[in-house]
Amino acid sequence: MKEKEFLDIIKSYLNAGYIGDDCAYLRDLGIVITQDSLVEDVHFKMEYTDAYKLGYKSAMVNISDICASGAEPAYMTVALSLPAKTQNEFIKDFYRGLKDAAKNVTIAGGDITGSEKLFISITVIGKTAGRTISSRAHAQVGQLVIVSGEHGNSAEGLKKLLKNETCPEKFLNAHLMPEAERKLSRQIAENIKEPYAMMDTSDGLADALSQIANSSGVKLTVEYDKIPHDARVTKENVLYGGEDYKLVATVPESLLPQLEGAFVIGKVEKGLGVELDGILFTEKDINEKIFNHFGGII
Amino acid sequence: MKEKEFLDIIKSYLNAGYIGDDCAYLRDLGIVITQDSLVEDVHFKMEYTDAYKLGYKSAMVNISDICASGAEPAYMTVALSLPAKTQNEFIKDFYRGLKDAAKNVTIAGGDITGSEKLFISITVIGKTAGRTISSRAHAQVGQLVIVSGEHGNSAEGLKKLLKNETCPEKFLNAHLMPEAERKLSRQIAENIKEPYAMMDTSDGLADALSQIANSSGVKLTVEYDKIPHDARVTKENVLYGGEDYKLVATVPESLLPQLEGAFVIGKVEKGLGVELDGILFTEKDINEKIFNHFGGII
Numbered sequence: 180m181k182e183k184e185f186l187d188i189i190k191s192y193l194n195a196g197y198i199g200d201d202c203a204y205l206r207d208l209g210i211v212i213t214q215d216s217l218v219e220d221v222h223f224k225m226e227y228t229d230a231y232k233l234g235y236k237s238a239m240v241n242i243s244d245i246c247a248s249g250a251e252p253a254y255m256t257v258a259l260s261l262p263a264k265t266q267n268e269f270i271k272d273f274y275r276g277l278k279d280a281a282k283n284v285t286i287a288g289g290d291i292t293g294s295e296k297l298f299i300s301i302t303v304i305g306k307t308a309g310r311t312i313s314s315r316a317h318a319q320v321g322q323l324v325i326v327s328g329e330h331g332n333s334a335e336g337l338k339k340l341l342k343n344e345t346c347p348e349k350f351l352n353a354h355l356m357p358e359a360e361r362k363l364s365r366q367i368a369e370n371i372k373e374p375y376a377m378m379d380t381s382d383g384l385a386d387a388l389s390q391i392a393n394s395s396g397v398k399l400t401v402e403y404d405k406i407p408h409d410a411r412v413t414k415e416n417v418l419y420g421g422e423d424y425k426l427v428a429t430v431p432e433s434l435l436p437q438l439e440g441a442f443v444i445g446k447v448e449k450g451l452g453v454e455l456d457g458i459l460f461t462e463k464d465i466n467e468k469i470f471n472h473f474g475g476i477i
Numbered sequence: 478m479k480e481k482e483f484l485d486i487i488k489s490y491l492n493a494g495y496i497g498d499d500c501a502y503l504r505d506l507g508i509v510i511t512q513d514s515l516v517e518d519v520h521f522k523m524e525y526t527d528a529y530k531l532g533y534k535s536a537m538v539n540i541s542d543i544c545a546s547g548a549e550p551a552y553m554t555v556a557l558s559l560p561a562k563t564q565n566e567f568i569k570d571f572y573r574g575l576k577d578a579a580k581n582v583t584i585a586g587g588d589i590t591g592s593e594k595l596f597i598s599i600t601v602i603g604k605t606a607g608r609t610i611s612s613r614a615h616a617q618v619g620q621l622v623i624v625s626g627e628h629g630n631s632a633e634g635l636k637k638l639l640k641n642e643t644c645p646e647k648f649l650n651a652h653l654m655p656e657a658e659r660k661l662s663r664q665i666a667e668n669i670k671e672p673y674a675m676m677d678t679s680d681g682l683a684d685a686l687s688q689i690a691n692s693s694g695v696k697l698t699v700e701y702d703k704i705p706h707d708a709r710v711t712k713e714n715v716l717y718g719g720e721d722y723k724l725v726a727t728v729p730e731s732l733l734p735q736l737e738g739a740f741v742i743g744k745v746e747k748g749l750g751v752e753l754d755g756i757l758f759t760e761k762d763i764n765e766k767i768f769n770h771f772g773g774i775i
Contacts, residue, residue: 182589185568189555189587192572203585205552205602208508212585214600216556218592254503256512257487258598260519270483274490287501287510289487291480294516300556300598302512304503 199394201378202248202305204312210253211305211312213244219297227340230269232355233299234276240381241303242284243359243424247379249313249368250305252284252361257301260294310368313377313428318395322375322429324445325438327360329353330384331412334420347411357424363440367428370437377428382469385418387427388453389465398450398459399429405444418455419469497692499676500546500603502610508551509603509610511542517595525638528567530653531597532574538679539601540582541657541722545677547611547666548603550582550659555599558592608666611675611726616693620673620727622743623736625658627651628682629710632718645709655722661738665726668735675726680767683716685725686751687763696748696757697727703742716753717767 190198197203202211217223217237228236238255245252257277261269270291278286284303332353339346340354360379367377376395378387384406392399408417429447430438453460460468488496495501500509515521515535526534536553543550555575559567568589576584582601630651637644638652658677665675674693676685682704690697706715727745728736751758758766 182591184565185563185589186587188565188568189557189572189589192576192584193587194583194585197583197585203552203554205585208506208551208602208604210506210508212552212554212600212602214512214554214556214586214598215588216558216590216596216598218558218590218596220593221558221591253506254501254510256501256510256600258512258514259487260514260516260596265483267482267486270486274487278490285492285495286490287492287495287503288512289484289491290513291483291487292514292516293480293519294594294596295518296593298514298516298558298592298596298598300512300514300596302510302554302600304506304510306506 199316200248200314201244209307211245211248211250211307212302213241214300214302215241215244216298216300228355230272231276234273235280235356237299237301238277238280239357239359240424241301242280243379243381245303245305246359246361246364247313247377247426248305249310249364249377250307251310252303253306254285254287254304255281255301256288257286258290260292260298262295263293311371313375315376315378315391316394317374318376318391318397318429318447319374320397320447320449322431322447323443324399324401324429324447325441325443326384326406326425326427327363327440328407328423328425330380330406330408330423330425331416331420332409333357333422334416335412354422357422359424360426363426363438366438367430367434371430371434373431375429377426380423380425380427381421383419383421384427385453385465386469389462391427391429392451392453393462396451398448398452398454399445400448400454401445403456405442407442497614498546498612499542507605509543509546509548509605510600511539512598512600513539513542514596514598526653528570529574532571533578533654535597535599536575536578537655537657538722539599540578541677541679543601543603544657544659544662545611545675545724546603547608547662547675548605549608549663550601551604552583552585552602553579553599554586555584556588558590558596560593561591609669611673613674613676613689614692615672616674616689616695616727616745617672618695618745618747620745621730621741622697622699622727622745623739624704624723624725624742625661625738626705626721626723628678628704628706628721628723629714629718630707631655631720632714633710652720655720657722658724661724661736664736665728665732669728669732671729673727675724678721678723678725679719681717681719682725683751683763684767687760689725689727690749690751691760694749696746696750696752697743698746698752699743701754703740705740
């Protein structure tokens with residue numbers, strides 16, 4: 180996993196307070212910021228998506244990061260690089276998708292340049308006023324582990340898209356047009372009164388659980404049967420499939436009555452790592468499983 | 478110029494308050510934000526630069542946009558996409574360059590993905606407290622037109638780099654490692670008491686003058702001999718060469734004693750367009766000249 184080496188180098192140049200979470204929390208400005216790129220033939224192929232869906236997903240994956248931080252998505256800037264042969268219609272459809280995903284997020288800047296392959300880099304800023312901002316290092320012993328939605332649908336959809344096989348629409352949509360958990364993340368961040376961990380499952384549920392457990396120095400004890408999932412999705416995809424953009428959070432039991440669409444899948448205990456149905460997985464175990472599942476590509 | 482068509486489509490999707498300037502001014506948050514991308518073989522070639530210089534310039538061009546808005550560059554996030562064959566040394570040198578250019582700008586986030594060609598997208602946030610933010614639409618009749626530095630050096634350097642010819646180091650450095658006008662832009666933004674226009678010359682001096690004149694609905698009357706430039710640089714490069722990242726601003730004469738390194742090249746008058754040595758250039762004239770000079774590539 181060379182990406183891991185690269186990230187370690189980059190971390191050595193980041194200012195210390197900003198390492199670890201998907202968003203940077205700029206306390207003095209009352210904002211969080213995230214920037215992610217999508218590259219043609221690395222993150223998507225035009226054979227199985229279209230400009231509208233691509234715009235929609237590009238915006239949504241960044242909005243999801245802001246939601247998982249606990250902040251309110253507010254502004255977006257968009258850098259688009261595309262081949263000279265691109266048709267006007269493509270840009271229109273892409274921005275239509277972007278705008279539909281953005282909803283009340285203001286698109287405040289858009290830049291365009293040439294390139295051989297399509298390249299999209301989006302920055303989203305979230306407001307922190309009235310919210311408690313999460314950190315993957317802030318899980319507290321005694322909190323419950325909750326998730327939203329169904330896990331593994333996106334990976335199931337991608338598998339079929341890559342093989343050009345038919346499959347239920349919901350799996351395809353889960354991959355091509357994911358939805359950020361705007362409402363549940365808001366309910367948590369506006370009501371919680373203590374430090375907590377929250378992440379989206381962009382890199383899979385097991386990865387998120389492992390990041391939270393190991394960054395916080397705690398053990399997350401989880402029962403597989405409590406993880407919401409479609410019975411047609413393999414256990415491997417439920418645990419290791421990425422890009423569902425569901426929430427994983429650790430919250431006190433007292434918060435549950437204020438949350439809609441949250442499923443308790445386990446609890447935060449003393450120890451280190453993720454214990455799934457009685458078997459403990461260390462950080463190394465999970466990273467190896469992700470590596471074996473994806474052949475080294477994340 | 479297809480890019481122009483694309484930009485027109487994008488503008489139709491941007492929220493109205495954010496069209497026109499290189500930075501978006503997010504008043505409620507007290508910040509400006511800019512995001513720009515650099516693509517290998519479109520904006521640079523690895524044959525004539527290196528990882529350190531590329532990192533330096535990538536950060537600096539965005540810092541320059543923030544300075545030209547009048548704000549104080551404060552935070553940066555970096556999205557880097559690179560080929561799998563990239564060596565660790567490259568990332569280290571790139572980030573070293575980035576950090577040296579950033580100076581007191583905090584690098585708050587860094588993301589990395591794969592791609593065939595090198596792709597860099599950087600977002601910089603500037604603080605607006607204690608500063609008056611510029612707009613290219615805010616030039617006022619009666620103000621003076623000032624610029625910083627020497628114009629055309631970057632284009633002169635690029636010309637030689639592309640032909641692999643030797644030339645004075647200062648021209649090469651002007652292109653490969655430009656410097657944002659942090660000090661002069663701060664002196665202007667902290668001391669000015671009225672609306673004003675300010676831009677960097679990323680797309681050339683004539684383009685900046687034309688953008689200011691036509692967005693503000695004024696005539697900028699400029700004398701060529703007052704434009705600071707090295708005598709070895711062609712008039713075409715002084716006027717139309719890009720990527721010098723010098724400042725162009727319209728300020729009241731009373732401000733001049735508080736500014737270091739500013740050269741008065743003309744004044745803001747009633748009318749429309751740029752009048753250079755008595756000859757009026759409309760927006761269309763200048764766009765055609767830029768088009769002819771660069772063969773349609775901007």
